[in-house]
Structures are given as C-alpha cells and as structure tokens.
Amino acid sequence: MRTFCFLTAFTFLSMFSFAQNEKYPFPPKDSLLKALQTEKIDSNRVNILIFLSRAYHFENAEKAYSYGQEGLRLAQKINYTKGQISCGVSLSSLLIEMNQHGKAIELLLKTNEISETFGNPVLQARVFMALGLAYGKLDYSKGLEYMLKSRDLIHQYHIPENTIPINLMIGFMYKDLGELDSALAYLHKNYQSSLRYSIRSVAATALAMGQVYDKMGNIPLAKSYFQSVLSFNNNHRLPISGEIYLEMGKNYWKSNQRDSAIYFAEKALAETQKHKSYTLIHQTAQLLFQAYEKTDARLALKYHIMASAAKDSLYNLDKFKEIGKYTFLEIIRQEHLRETQSQQALERSQHVQYVGITIFILTIIMVSVVLYKRQVNPTILEWIGVVSLLLLFEFLNIILEPSITKLSNRSPIITLLCLVTLASIVSPIHHFAETRVKTWVKGIRIKHHLNPNLDDGVNASEE
Known part of the structure; x- marks a missing residue:
C-alpha cells in the first residue's frame, strides 16, 4: 500500500x-x-x-x-x-x-x-x-x-x-517510482507555492521531501525536514501526526539513537491506535519490536503480536471489503437500471410514433375512399393518393433501416449495397403504384367529362 x-x-x-x-x-x-x-x-x-x-x-x-x-x-x-x-x-x-x-x-x-x-x-x-x-x-x-x-x-x-496541488501529487508518484530527482523537483515547486496558501500542504510536502532524502541516504537533511513538519504539527495539529512521529522514530533509529526512536514510536503508536490506522500500527509496532528485541523480551513479544494483528487487520478487513463490494455493485446496478429505463422509454416513444404514423396513413387511405364515393374533385384525389403512397414507402424505409444497419454490422459498404437493393425494389413498386393512381384519377376525370351532370344525378337519386 x-x-x-x-x-x-x-x-x-x-x-x-x-x-x-x-x-x-x-x-x-x-x-x-x-x-x-x-x-x-x-x-x-x-x-x-x-x-x-x-x-x-x-x-x-x-x-x-x-x-x-x-x-x-x-x-x-x-x-x-x-x-x-x-x-x-x-x-x-x-x-x-x-x-x-x-x-x-x-x-x-x-x-x-x-x-x-x-x-x-x-x-x-x-x-x-x-x-x-x-x-x-x-x-x-x-x-x-x-x-x-x-x-x-x-x-x-x-x-x-x-x-x-498537482505538483505534490506528481512528486509523490515519482517518489514511489524511485525517480527521486524528479520527485524532488516537483515537491520543491509545491513547497514554494504552498507557503502562500496552505500550511497543511507545506507540511505534507516537507514530510514527502524528508522521505525522499531518507531514501537517498541523506539522514541529516531528512531529519531537518521531519523536524520542520513536527513544529508545524505542534502549532496546527495535523491529521498526519502519526506519520510524522513514525518518520522521526525511524530517523532516530537509523542514527542509532534508540531512546529517541522509542519515544517517537510510542507517540506514533498512541496516535495511530486512536484512528485505527493499521498500516501505521504495523510499521510502528515493528519498529518498537526491533528496539526491544535484544533488551526486553516481554515488550518485544507484545509489539510483535501487535504488528502481526495489525497486518492481519490490514489484509483481511472483511467488513470493509463487503461494504466496498456491495457499494460498487449497487452503483453498477443503478447505472444499468437507469440505462435500461432510458432505453425502454425511447423504445416506447418510437413504438407510439410508429403506431401514430400507421394510423395516419390508414386514415388518409380511408379518406380517399370516402371522397371517391362522394365524387370530389379528381385533382384532390390524385394529391391524396400520391402523398399517401409517398408516406407509405418512406415509412417502410424507416422501419427497415435499423434491420439493415444491424445486418450489415454498421459497415458503410454493406449498408450502401443493402439500401441500393432496397431502393431498386421499392422504387419500381412505388412508381407502378403512383402510375396506377394517376390512371385511376384520369379515368374519373374522363367519366366526369362525359357525364358532367353525374353529381346532380347522384344527389337527385339520393333525395
């Protein structure tokens, strides 16, 4: 971690x-x-x-x-x-x-x-x-x-x-990558800018810089940064107190100052136990175990057990794992539910529109039949017939296009070939039907021309 x-x-x-x-x-x-x-x-x-x-x-x-x-x-x-x-x-x-x-x-x-x-x-x-x-x-x-x-x-x-604080984050990343020079470059940038706005960011940056210098083997310089962070903490009570005390303890241990190392490690342990920070509890207890290993077997055993327990808690955390698992599954489930509901709403809207268009076309056809029986102006019949045919065939294109796209797997070439094939079939049928309508209307015109009193006769007979 x-x-x-x-x-x-x-x-x-x-x-x-x-x-x-x-x-x-x-x-x-x-x-x-x-x-x-x-x-x-x-x-x-x-x-x-x-x-x-x-x-x-x-x-x-x-x-x-x-x-x-x-x-x-x-x-x-x-x-x-x-x-x-x-x-x-x-x-x-x-x-x-x-x-x-x-x-x-x-x-x-x-x-x-x-x-x-x-x-x-x-x-x-x-x-x-x-x-x-x-x-x-x-x-x-x-x-x-x-x-x-x-x-x-x-x-x-x-x-x-x-x-x-992007420079701070990139500095941390380079520190973990082991590219310590790059880490220091970004951390120095953040340190200078943080002095103007955030003591907490200054403390976090100084702590990271101390860790980098510690990795470089410059123990005295690392210690100076840790001490500066410690002074920040004394004045501002930072949420990283346990980490600060632990780093100070490690630094004193590397400097062969056992008593100071134990003092800061015990302060770190008290702080980390308060917040149940298992990673730090494990590291701190391990440091105290090393400090007491050769001088006090009872305390060494106590801290060894504590370190082992913290390690188990760190890698088991069954309750947290379940929380994380079910929270994530709930997030995914809700996301899929929203997507499904949105898709269903869209499909329902499309179906309603399809039904509406079908009813409209059928209504036009029925109106044209009624008007024919009532012997209306042939020009109106021709216009209604052509429009209804145009709507019918374009509606067929709309219905068939999704199936063509799915069949072609969205390939432009295959889609084009399918549409051309469909047009070669539909266009002649549309042309034939339109011609038949016009011929039918022309026959009505001739009939009216030969018998202009047809309407009056029809009306008289009805009376």
Missing part, C-alpha cells in the same frame, strides 16, 4: 472541493450531524454527507465510507451530477486506503464518464488525479499518465494551485 502520507495528501485535495478555509477545512462534525437531521433530500444534504465522509476519514473509516455511500446514492437519486463526482472521488480514496485499488479504479472510471459530460474542468482534474492515485499502485506509468492529464487541465484552465 502507498504510504499514509500519500493518502493524506489525497484527502487534503478532497477537502479543497468545498472549502478553502485553512483553519477549518470543513465544518465541525457536530454541526454537520445536526444539519443532517433537519436537511431535506436535496443537493445540500449530499454536500453535508460528503463533508461528514471527509471529516471521519482519519477517525472512523467505516463511518466515512457509510456517509460517502449514502451521499452517492442520494446524488444518483436526485441526479446531482457534481455530488456524484465528489462522492466517487471520496469513496475511491477510502477504497485505495483499504488496498482495493481495482474497485477504486472501476468506481473512478464510472465517475470519469459522468465528469466528461458535466464539463467542469476542476472536477475533471480531480477525477484524473484520483485515477492516477488508484492506478499508481498497480501500474505506475498509467498512474503518471492520469496525473499528467490532470496537470494539463490545470494549466489549460489556469486552475489555482490552492485548489489542486
């Missing part, structure tokens, strides 16, 4: 979707819960559920997922496109954290289809970035491709840096 800092940066990105306030990235949970009890079923309720999902992200992943799931269902129900996109991005971050990258990718691909039709470049850039994160663990090159797509959109539409 990616480092917790990577997911934290993604969460910071999600927070920027609705609020830019540095001190309060989203409203307090108590206020949100009260608002949820009174808010009616509309887009505001969806936004509250999104806020709650993000607020519980580090405290209770199960609640966070539940609120995100409810928000997505409601957004689908009321056709709130922006809410569907935001919920899809939030839920995908939780799926990534649960190591379910495949489900996250499938959910985001559906979200991306919606986003492409919505036409909001900021939301589209966020979806691309989320896809980059989801693909990153499975296929780094694909992940980087989506990251760069997001960057291109940000540059094209001049999206502010405090809305989407």
Whole structure:
C-alpha cells in the first residue's frame, strides 16, 4: 500500500472541493450531524454527507465510507451530477486506503464518464488525479499518465494551485517510482507555492521531501525536514501526526539513537491506535519490536503480536471489503437500471410514433375512399393518393433501416449495397403504384367529362 502520507495528501485535495478555509477545512462534525437531521433530500444534504465522509476519514473509516455511500446514492437519486463526482472521488480514496485499488479504479472510471459530460474542468482534474492515485499502485506509468492529464487541465484552465496541488501529487508518484530527482523537483515547486496558501500542504510536502532524502541516504537533511513538519504539527495539529512521529522514530533509529526512536514510536503508536490506522500500527509496532528485541523480551513479544494483528487487520478487513463490494455493485446496478429505463422509454416513444404514423396513413387511405364515393374533385384525389403512397414507402424505409444497419454490422459498404437493393425494389413498386393512381384519377376525370351532370344525378337519386 502507498504510504499514509500519500493518502493524506489525497484527502487534503478532497477537502479543497468545498472549502478553502485553512483553519477549518470543513465544518465541525457536530454541526454537520445536526444539519443532517433537519436537511431535506436535496443537493445540500449530499454536500453535508460528503463533508461528514471527509471529516471521519482519519477517525472512523467505516463511518466515512457509510456517509460517502449514502451521499452517492442520494446524488444518483436526485441526479446531482457534481455530488456524484465528489462522492466517487471520496469513496475511491477510502477504497485505495483499504488496498482495493481495482474497485477504486472501476468506481473512478464510472465517475470519469459522468465528469466528461458535466464539463467542469476542476472536477475533471480531480477525477484524473484520483485515477492516477488508484492506478499508481498497480501500474505506475498509467498512474503518471492520469496525473499528467490532470496537470494539463490545470494549466489549460489556469486552475489555482490552492485548489489542486498537482505538483505534490506528481512528486509523490515519482517518489514511489524511485525517480527521486524528479520527485524532488516537483515537491520543491509545491513547497514554494504552498507557503502562500496552505500550511497543511507545506507540511505534507516537507514530510514527502524528508522521505525522499531518507531514501537517498541523506539522514541529516531528512531529519531537518521531519523536524520542520513536527513544529508545524505542534502549532496546527495535523491529521498526519502519526506519520510524522513514525518518520522521526525511524530517523532516530537509523542514527542509532534508540531512546529517541522509542519515544517517537510510542507517540506514533498512541496516535495511530486512536484512528485505527493499521498500516501505521504495523510499521510502528515493528519498529518498537526491533528496539526491544535484544533488551526486553516481554515488550518485544507484545509489539510483535501487535504488528502481526495489525497486518492481519490490514489484509483481511472483511467488513470493509463487503461494504466496498456491495457499494460498487449497487452503483453498477443503478447505472444499468437507469440505462435500461432510458432505453425502454425511447423504445416506447418510437413504438407510439410508429403506431401514430400507421394510423395516419390508414386514415388518409380511408379518406380517399370516402371522397371517391362522394365524387370530389379528381385533382384532390390524385394529391391524396400520391402523398399517401409517398408516406407509405418512406415509412417502410424507416422501419427497415435499423434491420439493415444491424445486418450489415454498421459497415458503410454493406449498408450502401443493402439500401441500393432496397431502393431498386421499392422504387419500381412505388412508381407502378403512383402510375396506377394517376390512371385511376384520369379515368374519373374522363367519366366526369362525359357525364358532367353525374353529381346532380347522384344527389337527385339520393333525395
């Protein structure tokens, strides 16, 4: 799994979707819960559920997922496109954290289809970035491709840096790729820009830079960045406290400062147990096991058991897997249901129109018969006959065209040949029928010419 800092940066990105306030990235949970009890079923309720999902992200992943799931269902129900996109991005971050990258990718691909039709470049850039994160663990090159797509959109539409920290995300990607120089280049860019707008982004960037320098083997420089993040945390209480303490503990352990390593590892363990961050619990307990392995067998055993339990929780998470599975299946089911209903509505509309056209043509034919019996003007009969024939044969073309397209498998050459064949059959029949109508009308004209008093006779006889 990616480092917790990577997911934290993604969460910071999600927070920027609705609020830019540095001190309060989203409203307090108590206020949100009260608002949820009174808010009616509309887009505001969806936004509250999104806020709650993000607020519980580090405290209770199960609640966070539940609120995100409810928000997505409601957004689908009321056709709130922006809410569907935001919920899809939030839920995908939780799926990534649960190591379910495949489900996250499938959910985001559906979200991306919606986003492409919505036409909001900021939301589209966020979806691309989320896809980059989801693909990153499975296929780094694909992940980087989506990251760069997001960057291109940000540059094209001049999206502010405090809305989407793209340089930070690409820096994380290059860090995981092992391309440390490229990672540092992007992280330095983000660090400089973050100083103007977000202390949280500064902290996340400094932490990543420390990790990069640690990988490079520059322990003192890595330590200086970790200490700067620690000072940020003391003043602003960041949601990545456990990660900060763990990195400090690792750094002191590599510097052979055992007591300091234990001190920070224990602080990290207390912080991560509070939020049930199994990845960090496993890493922290493993570090404490190494620290006590040769000096205190009892504590070493305790932390070894704790590390094993965290590892089991990390890779089993049966309840979360079921939540993810059924949420995704529900999303797919609802999508297919909407598509089926839309297709059925279209087919019903077409059938009604076909029936209407058929009734109209039959009505014209019946009217022409009635008018013939009433001995009306032959010119009117000729016009009605020609129009009815034209409608009839064009209607046949409309009915047969879908079958021809299906038969030809949408091949232009085969479709053209079928249409030419149909025209060669229908046109002579149409010409023959039209000629017969005109001949019939001409006979009526001759009959009227020879017996101009026919109408009067007919009327007199009727009287």
